[in-house]
């Protein structure tokens with residue numbers, strides 16, 4: 001990926017490192033080992049021989065993770081600060097930036113979720129099997145739409161510790177400090193990861209991550225007291241249930257003293273939760289929080305709670321309102337060590353969604369904004385989709401006025417807030433299935449650290465680190481493709497924020513009515529007159545009212561709403577004239593054709609880098625671009641044909657539509 005050890009070694013071969021640490025911990029030991037074992041560089045015990053000094057200065061900053069770099073010095077407020085400074089030093093060396101920087105992370109929690117399952121499969125994974133679980137050699141793309149967990153025998157762990165060490169390094173180098181290992185849909189043996197003998201194995205993984213400054217978390221099944229504890233109930237107010245959890249948690253801390261806590265998906269898409277017992281989510285989360293209190297552990301509680309048995313016949317039902325309705329009334333009711341993990345948008349990681357209105361509105365509850373690096377709805381690492389521009393636009397969107405730091409500023413315990421994302425890595429040779437999809441992994445970490453960086457800067461950094469051997473012109477070509485790729489995907493996938501026209505469950509490729517008459521609450525309501533979801537207060541579901549009044553007004557009004565957001569909020573006729581001066585139907589046609597032509601252009605540009613980038617990367621991306629073209633063409637043909645047949649209106653350019 002972006003840390004090319006031989007290149008770094010070459011640049012630093014004449015340097016002699018010296019570690020000035022009063023005390024050693026697992027992170028300082030890791031630092032020493034990074035210098036000596038990973039990079040094979042010199043480390044001296046004599047200060048006067050040193051050319052680069054590493055030291056801890058607890059007065060450097062009030063942030064314990066801060067660092068300061070100078071030409072011959074890397075300092076940190078703590079050992080973790082030095083670690084981040086060390087990778088920043090390497091990054092700056094590699095891309096030839098001045099060795100002068102003082103920096104502290106903006107987000108306290110910078111977390112990665114894995115949706116890995118104990119049989120080695122990865123829910124929504126597009127880069128081969130799990131790096132944590134499973135014993136088999138195969139590196140298939142596992143997402144075939146079935147997420148059943150198989151029993152694979154006694155040792156469910158992959159035990160590939162070398163790979164995990166590499167992974168820990170990648171994570172730390174971009175500032176990640178928390179990770180959950182297993183899928184939030186906790187099934188089969190996954191439920192038992194929190195108890196012996198599995199938790200002892202988890203501790204071996206946690207130890208590696210810990211040395212990279214990363215805390216390990218596990219996702220838990222809400223019904224674990226019943227499923228593995230054999231209790232008659234999992235009711236959070238039952239004494240024996242509370243006792244059971246506190247015993248389990250106390251045992252975890254004996255085995256993993258710096259364990260991070262639990263991630264919980266409760267009352268969501270069929271997963272069990274407190275509603276089953278007539279309890280609310282605060283009661284559910286606080287019960288666990290109490291058991292964690294003595295250990296400073298966290299309960300990360302997801303707000304992805306909606307009715308997945310929606311009646312499509314009732315147009316007033318609106319899944320977009322669900323998280324707000326379930327959680328807003330509980331603002332201020334959660335314990336200090338509970339954090340709500342909230343998806344950035346109100347539906348499900350679509351290529352165009354407005355910001356989830358809970359952000360800005362919640363003022364008394366700790367929060368994490370959730371992103372999806374694994375490209376479930378964004379082309380599945382087949383189609384190119386550098387998503388950092390979209391993520392940053394969510395972070396910078398101001399609801400109730402606190403763009404950028406809304407999440408931190410509205411969390412009563414700011415150290416219990418931040419960003420989290422489901423990662424896109426697996427056993428695939430290049431970790432991400434598509435080499436260029438690494439940019440999203442890198443970009444997520446960098447934007448957690450500093451969301452004042454823009455998408456262009458982050459991409460530029462990643463390209464320079466990853467493709468250091470190629471010239472600036474070639475780098476620029478790849479840059480041009482990637483920087484426009486999120487928009488290109490939107491053009492042929494879901495223009496004007498229509499969303500949800502994809503193949504059900506699998507979520508790749510078009511199926512215009514795939515979800516239309518189903519129970520999942522993701523509709524477009526196309527008819528012979530128009531398309532879009534009326535979420536206005538005046539005539540629709542009233543969702544717009546969940547935003548700050550000035551924003552609500554903008555979304556409510558056809559005059560004020562941006563074209564890109566139109567169909568998420570309004571049902572409009574095909575002949576309606578957009579701000580772009582064209583009719584809705586013509587815009588639908590144009591954007592789909594434009595999407596296809598952008599992909600054709602990407603292929604041409606990519607062909608022109610042949611011989612410049614290494615052969616594996618060239619072939620990997622070329623193969624995927626060809627698949628992307630088929631996908632884009634398919635979207636274009638199906639969506640345009642569908643809307644032609646619905647509306648009977650011709651494309652004014654006379655292009656190919658299948659009548």
Ligand code: GCU
Pocket residue numbers: 123124184185265304348376
């Ligand atoms: C999406 C995704 C599921 C996942 C869920 C979640 O709906 O399709 O696979 O379990 O999100 O975030 O929990």
